[in-house]
Amino acid sequence: MDIEGSTDSSSQPLPTPPAHEGNSGKLFFNEEGELRAGWRLLVYATFVIGLEFGGGFLFLLFAPPGRELYSPGFLFAEEVLSFLAVFGAALIMARIERRPVWVYGLPARGAFGKLFWQGYLFGLVEISALIGLIYAFGGYSFGSLALQGGELLRWGILWAIVFIFTGLFEEFLFRGYTQYTLADGIGFWPAAILLSCSFGAVHLRNPGENWVGAAGVVTIGLVFAFALRRTGNLWFVVGWHASFDFGETFLYSVPDSGVRFDGHLSNAALHGPTWLTGGSVGPEGSIFSFMMMGILALAVHLFFPAKNSTLAPS
Numbered sequence: 001m002d003i004e005g006s007t008d009s010s011s012q013p014l015p016t017p018p019a020h021e022g023n024s025g026k027l028f029f030n031e032e033g034e035l036r037a038g039w040r041l042l043v044y045a046t047f048v049i050g051l052e053f054g055g056g057f058l059f060l061l062f063a064p065p066g067r068e069l070y071s072p073g074f075l076f077a078e079e080v081l082s083f084l085a086v087f088g089a090a091l092i093m094a095r096i097e098r099r100p101v102w103v104y105g106l107p108a109r110g111a112f113g114k115l116f117w118q119g120y121l122f123g124l125v126e127i128s129a130l131i132g133l134i135y136a137f138g139g140y141s142f143g144s145l146a147l148q149g150g151e152l153l154r155w156g157i158l159w160a161i162v163f164i165f166t167g168l169f170e171e172f173l174f175r176g177y178t179q180y181t182l183a184d185g186i187g188f189w190p191a192a193i194l195l196s197c198s199f200g201a202v203h204l205r206n207p208g209e210n211w212v213g214a215a216g217v218v219t220i221g222l223v224f225a226f227a228l229r230r231t232g233n234l235w236f237v238v239g240w241h242a243s244f245d246f247g248e249t250f251l252y253s254v255p256d257s258g259v260r261f262d263g264h265l266s267n268a269a270l271h272g273p274t275w276l277t278g279g280s281v282g283p284e285g286s287i288f289s290f291m292m293m294g295i296l297a298l299a300v301h302l303f304f305p306a307k308n309s310t311l312a313p314s
Contacts, residue, residue, distance in 0.1 A: 037185030119239030196221030208258025
């Protein structure tokens, strides 16, 4: 006898599973129904390449002929366009993923604020202490001034601006959207290690760079990742990166990751064994560079106590 209001469960239609369920769905989507980290990175890379290509085409179209590859003007244009490409691609991904773009590491509210200037001070301390140690062991000479008056001011301002964009581009490329998204798939530190190794590998393309210098770049990449973890965003390491490069290239006039640029403050020279000076790499290849990175990692630990980070999933 049927009871009024009862239903036969066998006669009811089964709920329709989400479109991404099943083996093929698991390949593309995670348990929360989001596109997996690897696919998001692939889409992001496609946008970056497209924006880089478009920006590069416009630059070559309007750039004056005969511009040297490592001239300040070329570097400035390259760094600005590269940063716009990686950040612009992240803006698109933020819309697709329905996230605020600041979660990828560059909140507008903190732009060039306290953290940035603290990082800038860290970078100046690091390069000054490093050059001081090399000098103390007879490996560095400041030489005579190469610039005077208005030229000194012009080159100083130019290099300061160029390296801010270098910091923005390289830090966002290796520790911005990519770090956030890859950490979502494999965890923060595995992602940081993988991206820091990529950071070092890219620098091997520089003339004068070698495996020791690349190892130094990998190491500082991990220190920067640690600072990102502790501060919660990239502004601290952007300032740190910018001022270290500025100190190498302009203030102390030594090779920066294997490249000696024009427009430096003095006719400085490195002389002595490679373990001391870094050789063609510059101070980044010195044994003292690794020591300084260890000391500054400890300083980050002391100045920025551990706390829950909302930037990257563990």
